[in-house]
Amino acid sequence: MITIALPSKGRMKDDASNVFAKAGLKIVAVGNDRSYRGRIEGRDDIEIAFLSASEIARELGNGTVDFGVTGEDLVREGLPDADARVEFCARLGFGHADVVVAVPEIWLDVDSMADLGDVAADFRSRHGRRLTIATKYWRLTQQYFSGSHGIQLYRIVESLGATEGAPAAGQADIIVDITSTGSTLKANHLKILSDGVIVRSEACLVRARKPAHDADSTVAEIINAVSGALQG
Amino acid sequence: MPGMDMPEFSGEILDELSRRNTLRVDTPVIQPAEPFLDMAGEDLRRRIFLTESEKGESLCLRPEFTIPVCRRHIETATGTPKRYVYLGQVFRQRRDGPNEFFQAGIEDLGDPDTAAADARAIDDALAVLRRVLPGQALSVTLGDQQVFEAVVAALGLPRGWQKRLVHAFGNTQGLEALLDSLVNPRPVRGLDARVAGLLATGDEAALVAHIDHVMQETGYSTNASRSPADIARRLREKLALAAASLPEHSFNLLKQFLALDVPLREASAVLGAFAEKAGLELDGALTSFERRVAALAETGADLDAVTWRAAFGRPLDYYTGLVFEITGKERGAVLAGGGRFDRLMTLLGAQDHIPAVGFSLWLDRIEAARSGA
Numbered sequence: 001m002i003t004i005a006l007p008s009k010g011r012m013k014d015d016a017s018n019v020f021a022k023a024g025l026k027i028v029a030v031g032n033d034r035s036y037r038g039r040i041e042g043r044d045d046i047e048i049a050f051l052s053a054s055e056i057a058r059e060l061g062n063g064t065v066d067f068g069v070t071g072e073d074l075v076r077e078g079l080p081d082a083d084a085r086v087e088f089c090a091r092l093g094f095g096h097a098d099v100v101v102a103v104p105e106i107w108l109d110v111d112s113m114a115d116l117g118d119v120a121a122d123f124r125s126r127h128g129r130r131l132t133i134a135t136k137y138w139r140l141t142q143q144y145f146s147g148s149h150g151i152q153l154y155r156i157v158e159s160l161g162a163t164e165g166a167p168a169a170g171q172a173d174i175i176v177d178i179t180s181t182g183s184t185l186k187a188n189h190l191k192i193l194s195d196g197v198i199v200r201s202e203a204c205l206v207r208a209r210k211p212a213h214d215a216d217s218t219v220a221e222i223i224n225a226v227s228g229a230l231q232g
Numbered sequence: 233m234p235g236m237d238m239p240e241f242s243g244e245i246l247d248e249l250s251r252r253n254t255l256r257v258d259t260p261v262i263q264p265a266e267p268f269l270d271m272a273g274e275d276l277r278r279r280i281f282l283t284e285s286e287k288g289e290s291l292c293l294r295p296e297f298t299i300p301v302c303r304r305h306i307e308t309a310t311g312t313p314k315r316y317v318y319l320g321q322v323f324r325q326r327r328d329g330p331n332e333f334f335q336a337g338i339e340d341l342g343d344p345d346t347a348a349a350d351a352r353a354i355d356d357a358l359a360v361l362r363r364v365l366p367g368q369a370l371s372v373t374l375g376d377q378q379v380f381e382a383v384v385a386a387l388g389l390p391r392g393w394q395k396r397l398v399h400a401f402g403n404t405q406g407l408e409a410l411l412d413s414l415v416n417p418r419p420v421r422g423l424d425a426r427v428a429g430l431l432a433t434g435d436e437a438a439l440v441a442h443i444d445h446v447m448q449e450t451g452y453s454t455n456a457s458r459s460p461a462d463i464a465r466r467l468r469e470k471l472a473l474a475a476a477s478l479p480e481h482s483f484n485l486l487k488q489f490l491a492l493d494v495p496l497r498e499a500s501a502v503l504g505a506f507a508e509k510a511g512l513e514l515d516g517a518l519t520s521f522e523r524r525v526a527a528l529a530e531t532g533a534d535l536d537a538v539t540w541r542a543a544f545g546r547p548l549d550y551y552t553g554l555v556f557e558i559t560g561k562e563r564g565a566v567l568a569g570g571g572r573f574d575r576l577m578t579l580l581g582a583q584d585h586i587p588a589v590g591f592s593l594w595l596d597r598i599e600a601a602r603s604g605a
Contacts, residue, residue, distance in 0.1 A: 150400075
């Protein structure tokens with residue numbers, strides 16, 4: 001039995017359903033419309049689990065589902081060494097959003113990560129504390145700041161709600177957040193750094209790397225069908 | 233299982249360390265996480281073992297001894313100078329090696345004779361290693377951030393560049409990238425006409441007032457984070473730097489300096505020759521450097537087995553001067569590492585400035601050197 005985890009609600013649910021329908025794998029719910037289980041019409045070897053986007057990322061990491069449709073950002077955030085644990089089989093063309101580094105617009109002197117590095121280096125001596133970043137994306141932020149840009153001296157505060165409001169509320173100095181149109185950032189007087197895009201994310205068909213898949217024809221069939229549907 | 237039991241040579245290490253005018257201390261294994269994260273930043277978070285108290289306070293298993301020992305010194309409000317010895321387990325997620333392993337070392341606090349204290353730290357570390365690795369060749373590499381700071385200052389570079397260069401010191405890739413970017417600076421972007429106009433007039437007060445006004449309008453508090461004055465000052469500095477590029481001459485001198493890698497016996501002469509040829513006034517830094525070399529010679533150290541590498545540093549902002557590493561000849565594994573961290577005590581809350589230098593011994597690597605060599 002191959003299990004595919006799909007988004008349980010919203011636009012992502014509909015878009016995922018459409019892609020699979022185009023691929024000749026029509027999804028039907030088991031039970032009522034709100035059920036968490038589903039199947040592929042005419043197939044008894046594939047089952048569908050409807051989960052939240054972040055749950056999907058986690059279950060892929062655990063290997064408790066074989067495939068999942070979820071945002072690349074959530075997979076890369078949720079799984080250390082994501083590419084070794086899962087395979088991004090197809091980029092599905094919906095759910096576009098970027099994970100970005102955004103600072104107050106009024107920081108006229110800060111346009112790049114290098115500028116931010118300068119500000120972070122000096123921050124403690126000027127303010128008695130480290131530069132603080134509000135975000136849900138701990139791993140992506142650390143990888144980007146410490147790994148890619150050599151910036152070590154900052155603190156992350158977990159942002160549970162509206163991350164974009166944190167700087168104005170005095171909870172953090174800058175943010176790392178997901179954005180699609182950029183309108184929320186603008187409304188909160190934040191700007192994206194010129195080199196501040198950490199991940200250009202979209203919904204992907206993701207496969208948990210399991211040895212058993214190599215010999216499983218259904219696995220290959222699903223990948224080919226979805227890839228084919230995207231080209232049409 | 234490696235790292236589980238105290239190494240059998242621990243007694244010898246403690247014996248050697250206790251003969252050196254020291255006081256043995258221990259610290260709790262479970263520590264508040266905040267001081268470590270505050271000092272080293274988020275990068276450390278991935279590597280330490282975190283947990284929470286019932287009340288939600290962030291705790292960790294001690295990843296090292298320096299911060300706990302220094303905090304203990306501040307909390308017990310004892311005077312200086314003090315030389316503390318420790319030996320115990322530390323806990324870190326590492327790429328190579330077990331997550332729990334033993335370290336021992338000395339933290340030397342409050343000795344105003346920094347040259348002598350630096351030399352003593354190196355001598356102490358060597359003495360312990362010679363005791364537990366008899367007959368094995370050891371090599372010492374040392375670096376000194378103060379010398380680099382002096383070179384950068386003597387070149388007459390703009391302050392903004394000096395700060396960036398000093399901050400990048402110790403991170404080879406970062407420093408190289410920075411030097412390249414200084415040769416080819418990018419123009420300042422993203423300024424609207426109003427701000428560009430204010431900058432052109434050079435009226436700083438008007439610029440600050442404008443920024444302040446915008447902050448108020450958009451709901452930002454002017455003192456929760458960067459202030460209008462902060463932003464204005466750095467913007468003007470940035471503009472000035474963007475108009476200039478690092479002269480080729482200065483770039484070449486910096487590259488030459490960073491390439492220096494000589495036995496300590498020749499280091500003062502080499503440094504002096506570099507300064508003279510480059511026309512750089514390094515007198516203060518040179519004198520301190522020579523005093524340390526002299527102090528080290530006095531301990532009986534073989535100055536041919538010690539190398540000064542101009543580019544060697546540690547990219548943490550509380551390491552201010554000497555850094556050193558001792559490796560075994562064959563394996564290249566670092567058996568001991570140390571340095572001067574004069575800013576740390578103040579950052580941890582000490583009222584007075586307390587000069588500090590110390591080192592740690594990696595007991596698991598020493599064990600491997602004893603059995604495998």
